[in-house]
Amino acid sequence: xxxxxxxxxxxxxxxxxxxxxxxxxxxxxxxxxxxxxxxxxxxxxxxxxxxxxxxxxxxxxxxxxxxxxxxxxxxxxxxxxxxxxxxxxxxxxxxxxxxxxxxxxxxxxxxxxxxxxxxxxxxxxxxxxxxxxxxxxxxxxxxxxxxxxxx
Amino acid sequence: xxxxxxxxxxxxxxxxxxxxxxxxxxxxxxxxxxxxxxxxxxxxxxxxxxxxxxxxxxxxxxxxxxxxxxxxxxxxxxxxxxxxxxxxxxxxxxxxxxxxxxxxxxxxxxxxxxxxxxxxxxxxxxxxxxxxxxxxxxxxxxxxxxxxxxxxxxxxxxxxxxxxxxxxxxxxxxxxxxxxxxxxxxxxxxxxxxxxxxxxxxxxxxxxxxxxxxxxxxxxxxxxxxxxxxxxxxxxxxxxxxxxxxxxxxxxxxxxxxxxxxxxxxxxxxxxxxxxxxxxxxxxxxxxxxxxxxxxxxxxxxxxxxxxxxxxxxxxxxxxxxxxxxxxxxxxxxxxxxxxxxxxxxxxxxxxxxxxxxxxxxxxxxxxxxxxxxxxxxxxxxxxxxxxxxxxxxxxxxxxxxxxxxxxxxxxxxxxxxxxxxxxxxxxxxxxxxxxxxxxxxxxxxxxxxxxxxxxxxxxxxxxxxxxxxxxxxxxxxxxxxxxxxxxxxxxxxxxxxxxxxxxxxxxxxxxxxxxxxxxxxxxxxxxxxxxxxxxxxxxxxxxxxxxxxxxxxxxxxxxxxxxxxxxxxxxxxxxxxxxxxxxxxxxxxxxxxxxxxxxxxxxxxxxxxxxxxxxxxxxxxxxxxxxxxxxxxxxxxxxxxxxxxxxxxxxxxxxxxxxxxxxxxxxxxxxxxxxxxxxxxxxxxxxxxxxxxxxxxxxxxxxxxxxxxxxxxxxxxxxxxxxxxxxxxxxxxxxxxxxxxx
Numbered sequence: 001x002x003x004x005x006x007x008x009x010x011x012x013x014x015x016x017x018x019x020x021x022x023x024x025x026x027x028x029x030x031x032x033x034x035x036x037x038x039x040x041x042x043x044x045x046x047x048x049x050x051x052x053x054x055x056x057x058x059x060x061x062x063x064x065x066x067x068x069x070x071x072x073x074x075x076x077x078x079x080x081x082x083x084x085x086x087x088x089x090x091x092x093x094x095x096x097x098x099x100x101x102x103x104x105x106x107x108x109x110x111x112x113x114x115x116x117x118x119x120x121x122x123x124x125x126x127x128x129x130x131x132x133x134x135x136x137x138x139x140x141x142x143x144x145x146x147x148x149x150x151x
Numbered sequence: 152x153x154x155x156x157x158x159x160x161x162x163x164x165x166x167x168x169x170x171x172x173x174x175x176x177x178x179x180x181x182x183x184x185x186x187x188x189x190x191x192x193x194x195x196x197x198x199x200x201x202x203x204x205x206x207x208x209x210x211x212x213x214x215x216x217x218x219x220x221x222x223x224x225x226x227x228x229x230x231x232x233x234x235x236x237x238x239x240x241x242x243x244x245x246x247x248x249x250x251x252x253x254x255x256x257x258x259x260x261x262x263x264x265x266x267x268x269x270x271x272x273x274x275x276x277x278x279x280x281x282x283x284x285x286x287x288x289x290x291x292x293x294x295x296x297x298x299x300x301x302x303x304x305x306x307x308x309x310x311x312x313x314x315x316x317x318x319x320x321x322x323x324x325x326x327x328x329x330x331x332x333x334x335x336x337x338x339x340x341x342x343x344x345x346x347x348x349x350x351x352x353x354x355x356x357x358x359x360x361x362x363x364x365x366x367x368x369x370x371x372x373x374x375x376x377x378x379x380x381x382x383x384x385x386x387x388x389x390x391x392x393x394x395x396x397x398x399x400x401x402x403x404x405x406x407x408x409x410x411x412x413x414x415x416x417x418x419x420x421x422x423x424x425x426x427x428x429x430x431x432x433x434x435x436x437x438x439x440x441x442x443x444x445x446x447x448x449x450x451x452x453x454x455x456x457x458x459x460x461x462x463x464x465x466x467x468x469x470x471x472x473x474x475x476x477x478x479x480x481x482x483x484x485x486x487x488x489x490x491x492x493x494x495x496x497x498x499x500x501x502x503x504x505x506x507x508x509x510x511x512x513x514x515x516x517x518x519x520x521x522x523x524x525x526x527x528x529x530x531x532x533x534x535x536x537x538x539x540x541x542x543x544x545x546x547x548x549x550x551x552x553x554x555x556x557x558x559x560x561x562x563x564x565x566x567x568x569x570x571x572x573x574x575x576x577x578x579x580x581x582x583x584x585x586x587x588x589x590x591x592x593x594x595x596x597x598x599x600x601x602x603x604x605x606x607x608x609x610x611x612x613x614x615x616x617x618x619x620x621x622x623x624x625x626x627x628x629x630x631x632x633x634x635x636x637x638x639x640x641x642x643x644x645x646x647x648x649x650x651x652x653x654x655x656x657x658x659x660x661x662x663x664x665x666x667x668x669x670x671x672x673x674x675x676x677x678x679x680x681x682x683x684x685x686x687x688x689x690x691x692x693x694x695x696x697x698x699x700x701x702x703x704x705x706x707x708x709x710x711x712x713x714x715x716x717x718x719x720x721x722x723x724x725x726x727x728x729x730x731x732x733x734x735x736x737x738x739x740x741x742x743x744x745x746x747x748x749x750x751x752x753x754x755x756x757x758x759x760x761x762x763x764x765x766x767x768x769x770x771x772x773x774x775x776x777x778x779x780x781x782x783x784x785x786x787x788x789x790x791x792x793x794x795x796x797x798x799x800x801x802x803x804x805x806x807x808x809x810x811x812x813x814x815x816x817x818x819x820x821x822x823x824x825x826x827x828x829x830x831x832x833x834x835x836x837x838x839x840x841x842x843x844x845x846x847x848x849x850x851x852x853x854x855x856x857x858x859x860x861x862x863x864x865x866x867x868x869x870x871x872x873x874x875x876x877x878x879x880x881x882x883x884x885x886x887x888x889x890x891x892x893x894x
Contacts, residue, residue: 015420016420020422023420023422026421027375027377027420027421030371031362032362032363032368033361033362035368035493035542036368036495036572037493037495038575038824039574039575040575040824040825040826042824042825042826043493043825045493045494073361074361077362086360086361089360090352090356090357090360093352093353093356093791093795095226095356096227096228096795096796097225097226097492097493097540097543098226098356098359098360099226099359099366099492099493099494099542099543100493101359101360102362105360123833124833124834125833125834127833128832128833129832130833131825131830131832132493133542133543133803133830134226134543134799134803135798135799135801135803136795136799137802137833137836138798138836138838138839139795139798140833141833
């Protein structure tokens with residue numbers, strides 16, 4: 001049994017301690033905002049925040065989350081509405097398939113938490129480890145910059 | 152907003168839901184598709200095959216309209232675009248519209264969602280069906296209100312006239328739309344369009360940004376179990392022996408499924424299924440043979456392989472005139488490319504009450520369901536595929552294989568929903584790649600450097616091994632105890648072509664011959680990948696035309712325009728050059744500019760790409776500084792959708808051209824993850840400007856694959872401009888460029 005905070009709410013899961021946090025979130029806790037991409041921390045589509053730091057949940061055992069605070073895409077919602085960052089992704093239509101979007105947004109959130117007024121180059125560098133195959137990169141960069149500007 | 156989120160009731164409720172809610176029985180849509188149109192009038196797009204208005208449009212009692220389409224959402228925005236068309240023609244708000252797409256029991260069979268065909272075939276069908284549905288509603292309203300039909304107006308589904316009004320929902324009793332379209336109703340005039348032409352936001356994007364339910368991974372039926380498959384070490388390896396007893400005793404493992412050389416496992420948890428599959432692979436003994444030519448041997452292999460067919464794609468010998476004063480020749484090569492979707496393929500299958508229901512992100516739900524039925528020995532009507540979105544789709548990836556594998560596992564454990572999502576290695580090593588190709592070009596020139604004779608020769612393995620209703624095209628079916636043989640692939644002919652797609656240059660030359668060596672042997676598994684042969688052919692044509700321009704001492708844009716008679720093509724080339732600032736551009740050390748053009752398939756969208764590079768001659772590294780694309784997709788339904796497709800295709804093509812090559816040795820593919828198959832990342836992506844050329848009132852032209860070919864050629868041309876060295880073998884990695892510069 002592992003206990004941690006998921007999007008501010010206390011959760012207890014009956015899963016093996018070594019189970020990847022990704023699968024516990026997606027399959028035990030019904031979280032949509034994490035995606036399996038590679039299982040090797042190479043693509044970023046499973047990115048969540050643990051105590052505010054971006055981590056790749058595919059290679060993080062659930063035991064590493066014990067007693068800590070995990071934030072997923074769902075946790076960014078403000079009163080059920082998209083956050084500024086999420087809304088900026090919608091406004092910029094920053095996706096084609098959108099499979100990478102959850103990880104992109106979490107990575108970008110971590111950047112904005114640390115640096116509320118990033119340059120374009122800061123955004124690109126911060127997201128460089130998150131892969132997108134549809135070629136929505138420039139839209140994604142615009143969305144992050146827009147959110148920073150509107151904050 | 153139009154509802155296109157996961158419809159859990161439909162997807163998870165089982166077969167009964169069909170009969171309750173819809174009047175078209177499963178299979179009926181198929182029958183209609185097969186019926187010849189005979190003497191009947193030709194109807195627009197796919198409406199010609201599925202002619203009942205009710206097959207496309209339903210007026211619901213809950214004050215909504217349902218649009219049913221066979222084309223599916225791949226992230227390309229098709230469902231948003233057809234919703235715009237439908238809402239306009241029916242005079243309803245988009246918020247009043249629901250969509251069902253890609254459910255084999257419910258929707259018109261529109262074949263495969265591929266080839267940039269969705270807007271050309273589905274768009275006009277939806278437009279006509281919607282216009283005819285509106286006419287039927289108007290006529291019903293006219294009778295009810297006692298007013299002449301011409302005097303009535305419609306807003307948000309409410310028909311008004313003579314001081315009274317009645318809504319579609321009051322009118323739609325019984326079988327109003329249960330009739331064939333006539334083709335006699337005229338769609339809206341351009342001036343009356345409200346949504347078409349506007350950058351309406353994509354319907355599926357909010358859910359994707361907020362953790363809504365939209366992907367197949369987000370369906371979690373009760374009692375869900377997790378599956379994984381074990382692939383052989385190599386394509387042709389046979390399972391010699393397997394002791395699965397230890398794995399079967401592992402906690403969480405529910406069942407090991409073995410059928411010939413196919414091995415699968417079902418477990419209570421996803422990570423348990425993945426670990427068990429790894430353990431089974433380690434426990435299995437295989438007979439392996441060495442059969443592959445290896446990455447560096449592939450070009451020679453293509454040139455020396457015996458083609459199954461030699462196709463005269465175009466034969467136009469020059470009629471008389473002077474002999475050429477000069478002949479130039481070149482050989483171009485593209486390696487295998489992966490689709491390499493960020494998410495691996497996934498599906499859920501459940502065998503219940505004799506019906507196999509599969510939630511899949513396949514592009515070809517109808518043909519895939521038939522192929523799976525054959526593989527399982529089931530009646531075709533007992534296999535139902537329902538399209539649910541998955542990760543990005545750029546052609547025939549492993550979506551169909553995942554559907555088939557989930558079904559194989561579900562068949563072994565009836566009553567239980569089984570979800571499977573491949574591992575990264577499983578997808579990278581086993582997906583059908585875009586075929587490696589060699590393209591040879593030869594031009595005979597006059598004294599001014601003009602082309603007299605143009606010859607292009609293509610060497611390629613297949614580009615189409617989609618399920619097509621045949622079990623042998625499903626990967627695992629080939630490894631079963633009673634294996635299904637893979638059908639011999641064919642090279643699709645005119646007007647779309649396959650290996651020879653865009654093999655015929657749109658330029659007009661006096662002599663023009665294209666020969667296609669179609670090789671059905673496949674060292675690596677290959678199938679449709681965004682653009683098929685067009686990427687290599689356009690790369691070769693547009694590189695070679697640049698070489699000829701250089702030889703003639705003529706500007707590459709001006710040289711192209713010498714031979715281009717198609718006005719829209721000229722506009723696209725000119726537009727890209729103009730927005731790029733071609734004429735004002737000044738050469739600087741290490742910098743180069745390049746242009747590339749194609750009209751996709753010579754029947755779809757026009758696209759020209761101009762870009763600027765900086766080449767570091769010390770390390771061979773290419774930096775793309777900026778790119779411009781022009782796009783003429785005919786009448787634009789959603790300008791932001793077109794921009795997104797052109798820009799995305801451009802980025803993907805830059806990635807192919809700069810970095811990508813599937814690596815393999817003499818037994819197996821060695822590109823097994825993102826480290827061994829790198830793709831372009833944020834820091835490497837240039838600013839991109841897309842200049843749209845709208846042609847209101849003209850046919851919708853497909854866009855999704857238009858920028859792939861022009862981009863690759865523009866890049867190679869820019870590198871030549873920067874360095875004076877012509878690179879004809881892709882990808883243009885720093886190692887290759889450095890070697891070329893010091894050679």
